[in-house]
Amino acid sequence: MPRLARSLHAVRLRHVLFAGILALGIPGGSLLAGAILGREALAQPGRPPVLAIRGARVHTLTGPPLEGATVLVRRGEIVAVGTDVQIPRGSSILEAEGMELTPGLIDAWSGSLVGDGAPQDRGATSDARAADAVDPFLADEIQELLQGGITTLHVDYGYPSGFGCRGAVVRLVKGSAGSDFLRVPEASLTSSLGVSTAQPLLRLGELKGLRSDLIAARKYKESWEEYDEALEEYMEKIEERKKKDEAEDKKEGQTTDPGKPGDDKPGDAPEKDKPEDEPKGERRRRPHASHVEDPVVGEEDLQRPRRRPRPEAPPPEETTEEPKSDKKTEGDLDKPIRPRKDPRLELIVQLLEGKMPLRVEAHRAEDVLNAIALAKEHKLRLQLVGCSEGYRIAKDIAERHVPVILGPTLESILPRRDALRFHRPGTAARLHEAGATVVLGTSSHVAGGSRFLRANAALAVSHGLDRDAALRAITVEAARVLGLDDRLGTIEKGKDADLVLFRGDPLDPRAAVEVVIVGGEVVYRKEEAGR
Amino acid sequence: MTKLVCLAVVLASCLTFTGAAAALQGEPGKLVVKAGTIVTLGGDEIRNGAVVVENGRIVAVGTDVEIPYDATVLEFPDKVLFPGMVNCHDWGGLDRPNESIPVAPFLDVADALDPSSVDFEEDLRQGVTTVGVSQGHDCIIGGMGRAVRPLGLTPPEMTVKQETGLKISVAARRRSNRMIQMSQLRQAFHDLDEYTGQVAEKKYEDDLKKKDKKIEVGPDEAREKGKALLRADDLDDKHRNLYRLTTGAIGSFVYAEKAMDVKVAIDLARERGFFDRMTLVVGSECFKAAATLKEAGRPVILTELVHREQDPWTGEIEETFVPGVLAREGVRFALLPEGGSLGARYLWYQAARCVRNGVTRQTALESITLVPAEALGLRDRVGSIEVGKDANLVVLSGDPLDSLTWVEKVFIEGRLAYDKDKDIRLLELLEGLTRDEIEEGGEAMESPEDGASGATPEVDPETDGGKDDGGTEGDGSDGGFLSGERRHAG
């Protein structure tokens, strides 16, 4: 299609021309706009340039596909969609006749881009973030993902028992080293039931662990709420006392020092102390640096750890209880005891408050039901991942309105992993029939599998899933699960311009991806990729 | 003659290392080193110049400098004088590079430093006069590093600079992954915040109590106010160094294995306030983040010179010469020796590799002298032959980057620390002799039928005679030398 090639070529040339302008800091969203801005647009600096994609069959996913429609993109956003859209003068035009346009595909369950994560060391036990493992320098892998039409992925690093890592949403914008690359650094918290172990008792233990963590987090939250209340009271008392003291001071007259008593003094003090804080003075006191002064280390010193008693510095644990005795001398003021900060529990508190969804990988029906029950008990925003046996409990899942993110339909029929052995390729169809929200992912267990997301969706169709539902499952429904449905997932006015042009059926992996646009910018072009 | 020489050499070797150490402690006299070529690195090369050393410092460099009447003058008319090289990040001298405690800012390499380690001997032999000893990469927050000269009996005696920096790694530890690494790193700083907060609060309250005032602010504000009162000594050993790091009191060596780590490390340093004294220790892939490194403007220590990556489509290995990329981008880098059996173990060879691959000679030479000196915070003391700097001088038989060049003499702060002619170990290695054989004087008969080990070896008298000119030159016989005793040390 020479026409397409030519216009794309133009885009590229201009892109090079205006690379400098981009560097000068045009906001990220309008990058492509800047790039394709022609001379006309330069002449009228007020109007940002427009990219028009003309003639494609547009899967808007808000309604039936539009034949031969035009999509206008400006400042990284879709500004118009329709068959009767006027293309403004000076727009860059992408001729897409005979092609199909969909929103950028979203893999809601991916193990891509985490470079060196060998599967066996996947799975974190602490408050790990997948965002820390996402390697934006994997240029080849990013290219392959784009070749598969993927523009956004939810990356996680495995689903351990207990509360695991925080998944990240990555959007494959141009210049991956930039900060826009991590679209949502902390998108979800992962967990699993019955994945790491098949033993019935251990599996019960997993559930128990989750539940007790949730209860602990609830208590933690309450203790902080109590503390905050007590603190408020305490502050009031301090204020009262302050007023009283001030009143007394005034009564006593101006004999004492005129400044405000509490405020300035401590401020002065540090300046006096500062010089002592210089490394030199301090080094003298440190045992480690003292070889010059006392080169002979006594036997005593060798036997016990070198720690000099420091009456001034209380050990961290004690502070929470100590104030009681200390403050008693203060008289009426009881400083409330500050609870220990616990980053891990704070994370779970976020779950309880509904600020973050909980993803539970579970495959067996009873594990899934347990997860649902747990979510109900603690009012969590639950997302089910895996769910191989979902076909057996499709109704229960649909009733609870829990979104289900299904993995590859192509797992082995021999149990490669015990949890998957009752896996059925028709699960997606059955869940969809029952009315559940179905999202298709590629599973973090298959490294680099994201680029074949389309194949996964196609196989779901071949096993009975509705075509439309399959496309929705990798675009709009996936966006909804990631909480990004206000920006991504459909082609409509006001949304981010993440678009993919296919030469053929988007669900047929044989149909090549011709152009990928992310944030209004062309990030992949088939003839340029050459591969 | 041969016998005599060998005997002399052996006798010298029987002295313990204290000889050298004593010399180090004694008051150094004035010294003038004249050489055919002086590669100063601070300025242009000087032909037939002289370096005047007083009290271990260089007081004059040039062609027509005044020679003090009471100075010892050493002349090397056909040799090259080069500044002592700086190996800025090494765990030589430590029995093990890493502690199993992942967060251990309270450690200090000085406590584990083995002054008699063969590593230091080898450093001298290759012309290295300053070694930045540091913990290995396999840590989260590691111990405190230290700059030493490869000469001395005890760590304090060797020390050039204490507290060169705390080791931190943003790359995954062995059998771990980046997520866990970052999470534990965050945890470490979180714990520090919590702890310093508590201490600060208490400090503030105590301060008020001392002044007989009543508390008039809430706990959060008290913490803030208390932080201003806080001094490093108020904290316990476990947290003190980390606290000092965040106040900018000490430097750090942050290990970034991959390109993605570079930004993480820089962001962390900026967020925690230790950016200004940070040095990045980078793996080979980090050339991809050259722009970020350039922008950061801090010196970079390179652990590997060549990056290899497989093309996913052809399966072929693509090689990138990392210093070449960094030099083009204008990033200042220091080189380190790499493993392997031949040249890559030597700093001068690493610099030569750079020249081979298109880096300019000046940049290559600076990457083993001035830049590593800067990374250790010693740029004003070592790394070039300039007035005011330590008199760390290396006498070379030829061009510093040529493999046929040998280090002949090494002066550290004006004292002779190494003399090739007295390097018994080198003799052993070159000629394949054992100590006993050197002692016996190298007469041997070949006896093919005699299979027993320890038999007299055959040594070609001619080749052995090659060592003849050694020893007779004998300037600075009180200087350091290398003892074969240390062969199995450590």
Next chain:
Amino acid sequence: MRPRSTIRTERSWALRMTVSCVALALVCGSEVRAQDKPVAIRARKLFLGTGDPVENGLVLMRDGKILAAGANVSVPADMDVLDREVVAPGFVDVMTRLGAYDSVLETARPLVPEARAALAIDLDHTDFRFALRSGVTTAGVVPWNRTVAAGRTAVIKTGSLSGRARMVREMGPHLLTTGTPAHSWRIGPNSSSGLMELLRERLASASKNGLADADLRRVARGEETVLLDCEGAELQAVLRLVSATGLDAGLLGVEDPTRSLRELVAAGRPVVLGPFELGARGRDLRAAAHLSAAGIDVAFTSAAPARSPEALRLSAALCIAQGMSEDAAFRALTTIPARLLGVADRVGTIERGRDADLVVWSGHPLDLSSRLEEVWIEGQRVFLAGDRQDASRRGLSSSRSGMGAREGRR
């Protein structure tokens, strides 16, 4: 974990098994010939497997064979004609271990050419139903590649009216191995060069008409197609061996063909690739395209049941996406594997005289979203999508509850 060896190589045992197997085949045979009324299927699109698909083609079959197929086939007016969307030949999967996962492993000696996979297959195994429902009608069951000469492959039809799989060819191609799986420290060479040396020696002696190695004589003379597993071996060395010995070998387990494309093309031997699943590397897919474009016969395999048999169709689709021609991909699932298994005269295409093995699809067979609707084997419909009573589903539920019960759940 090494599966337990279960093929007995003692002659007496083999004899016993052969006898029982023949008896088994007789029993099966009586059931096969139940049908003799001709059946006709008209397809909107008929893939004959010999070229471009035919629009509105018709297949006429009788007695398990195809009587006629194509666009210009006429049928008696009184005959019922079934109208279907897309009809294609059943797929052929060269290398599976369906129904015999761990019972075709023999490691008694470095060479067991007399072993036969046919003696160890459970024809009632549920594995076959999965294969059937992925469109596979013929499968080669290959012994494990743990010995230099591992024995003979069996060729199986994956279904019948009774739900049982059916033996087609007991004496399928031999499997030879030169790669790492056959390294065995106890019973034979443990290096590739050792294996190749042993193989070279035995082929040499076999070609010399000696009594020993009689099993391999035809193979050694290049008169019989053989499957050669070169997983982990140096591909170029294997190719040199193949050319030097004149083996008529289909290559299995070729790793990273990109690196030796030129040599593969020069050798001109068929290559079995796959299975390609979601984690497949782009360059391997590309290599399949290159090889087929250079005229090399490429066959895909699913290696079921270790992988899903559906990987067969997926492999083809993914390779097409990387530039393989649709025609070559189709042949890689039908005629080429059929030839490798020595059953090209019976399966792989829809032609007069071939077995009536058909699959009815809802769309193009290589479009992954096409649904498999019916499977016909030897003129009988053995699978009908959505039919809960169909043969291929029989026994599934019981086996499932069986597994659950064993586990002690519920």
Next chain:
Amino acid sequence: MRKLLWITVFQLGVVLLGAAPAMADETVLLRAGWLHTGDGAAIEGGCVLVRNGKIAAVGRDLALPEGARLIEAEEGAITAGLIDAASRAGVGPGAGEQSSEFVPRLLVADEVDLTSPDFQSLMRCGVTTVYVSTDSSSVVGGRGAVVRTGSSRGKATLVSSQGALGATMSADAYMRGAFNQSPFGAPTATARRPTTRMGLVWAWRKGFYDAMALRDGVTPPSGNPVVRSDEDLRVLIDVMAGKIPLRVMARTRDDILRVVRLSEELGFTFVLEEALEVYRCLDVIQSKEIPVIFGPLLDETMGTRLPQESDRLCLRTPSMLKDKGVLFALTARELGGESALPFQACFAMRYGLSFEAALAAVTSAPARILGIDKRVGRVEQGMDADLVVWSGPPFRPTTRAIAVLVEGVIVHSEAEGDGS
């Protein structure tokens, strides 16, 4: 007729496969500051004209023929392509054959990965031909292979799979394999037939005496647990008849002398490989005219990488060999990168070897040892055009190969070195 295929026809030494691969018809003229022909001559401003894969002319002022490509290095030098006569490139660290101690018909060529990046990187640093040696974990371990590191197709090509027979006189033959290779957990010493040096020497003797018996028409006594078949013995007969060269890996002086004694007793000649302690028995080596392939050079002052058998290093060994007039070559064995062959030469020079001798030790000497000195190893009219253009004096750390030709094909070149 088919039978012929199975019979390995072997000629003296290593046979370069006759039909040279299709090579570029391109005519190339190389010009550099110095041309080191390899027989001691250094021509200033020397030129080499390459045509049809052969060296067509060598001289000082050769004119650039029409249409020829010019590669020029004013500061640089031209030498013959380097040859490593005992490399382990392209062979993983993996298994030596463990099923028997005596596998003379094994072909290393079956293990060599010609697509390995090893060859690519060797080629880039000037090595054009390597002989891939056998693993040392068997007493008699099969035949080596000759590989050219580059070709018009951009990959290494196998030249011959019928190299010398490799044998081991070292503890490797009864230690190394046993402890590394067992797939069944704890290995036992009994898994290997010889478990001592006594047994090792016995295995040597047994093999050769059985071969002699077979040669003389006597049926060898049965019950030899080492030898698998008569075919294996026939290889040894060829060795004794001088038809197949023998390589022996030995490190310590005792082992070297042991092989010398065996060679006298059993009547074979051999080439010594690795030879760490050869400097302790130079006179014997000299008087018996045993060629030595020395290396890799270990300059670990700490001796950490030394094999267990010896803790003795002698860095001046190459120059001692030279002084004794022994035919010797240098090898890097499995080492690559900064320890590859040119750097072995570089450090051999640092430890006393002259440049001419170092050049010979990596070009003409290995060619002679491999029996291919009629075709490669020197820059001479009529030889194969395996040439390296260096950016400066060869074998210095600051010098790189800016162009490499294999049989007249430019397999590696840098843009800035390209004239014309």
